[in-house]
Amino acid sequence: MNREKEFKNQLLKWSKDNTRKYSWRNTKDPWKIYLIEIIAQQTQLDRADQYYKKFIKKFPNPIDMSKSTKREILEMWSGLGYNSRAVRMFESSKILAKRSFDTIYPHFEILPGVGPYTKDALLSFAYDEKVITKDTNVLRIFTRFFGVENPEKFILKNEKNILKNVHSRKFNQALMDFGAKVCTSQKPLCNECVLESNCQKFIQYKKQTQQAFKGSDREIRGKIIKYLISNENVEISTLNKTLEIEGSKIKPIIKKLANEGMVNIKNKKLIEISS
Ligand code: SF4
Structure with missing residues (x-):
């Protein structure tokens, strides 16, 4: 089995018992996905979830939000910080009130606040496109496991192969959960990691500690x-x-x-x- 396939299989197996449950995770509604992605930028997920629920209840679609006011949006956003995100969300709702997600697909970057990551999230979670969402956690996992210097380039080259026969949303969610729970930026739990035996970072680490041990x-x-x-x-x-x-x-x-x-x-x- 090649390393990409092994990586995918182990990760999906791990995710069966380790998926974080959030209200937006099973939706395919691009508006809901857009909202959570904007709210979750620079915000811890549990906190983002509370705000997401509040917003989606009040504005179940972009038309409803577009009829609101900037003041009201900012009031609801209060406590999250980075108010420009709220303003961009409001501006996007006005565009989406006239043009739906389907009509702008796949050019979601025309919406204020949508960068490459959010675009990929929409393509994967709403449209099931074979793309890997490349946030910092995901890039870190690829850098470590495959030992590559340019994880973005590596992902672009291999994502179709890695995502073969699997829903990208399932895989992307597994990656996010894995980055939050196991392959964390500080102190990754390598000794409990299902990928440990094939992980380049771990193999390198073991070699270094063995060398340090030799003759000690x-x-x-x-x-x-x-x-x-x-x-x-x-x-x-x-x-x-x-x-x-x-x-x-x-x-x-x-x-x-x-x-x-x-x-x-x-x-x-x-x-x-x-x-
Ligand atoms: S062995 Fe460690 S560095 Fe490698 S993927 Fe697992 S947690 Fe990350």
Whole structure:
């Protein structure tokens, strides 16, 4: 199985038990998707959800919003910050009151506030197009897992292949949830990650820690104890030769082990595991 396919399958399998439930997640209504995408910019999702519910109840379609006033929109938006988002949303509603999403498809960028990410979100969630929504969380996952420097370019090249036989909304939601719960920007949970065995970042990290461990005091201590478990009265020089450890390194480690009560040194030469 190629890596893209493995990535997709593992991610979708993981998402079965880890999907975050939000009221807009099953909708295909582009207006609802547009609203949540604008509200969720720079806003934490749980908080965005509360505002989304309030807006969609009052303005179930763009025509209703277009009949409102900027003042009313800003009042409802109060507490979310970045008021320009509310203004752009209101301006978009006026355009959409005259021209529906279907008539401007796929050029959603003509709406104020719609950048490449929001456009992709509309194409995927409302129109089931084979596009991967490329927000910072998604780009981070691709950078880490595939070890690529330019995740956007990589996604554009591979998205049709990755999304073959799968609804893009399902995959994009899985990616978002995975980025929020596992492959987080700080302290990703690599040890609990279903993608860990094929993830380039994790493989690289393991190599680096193995290299750091090689020849370290910790490794030498482990080797000595392991040898002494199956051998008694061992001379230090035997340890040097058998375990191929430099004399200058081994003596202070043995002294430390003795101080910790792990080994006994007899006649300044023979050592064994202390009883
Ligand atoms: S192993 Fe770590 S870095 Fe790689 S995808 Fe999983 S959480 Fe992200």
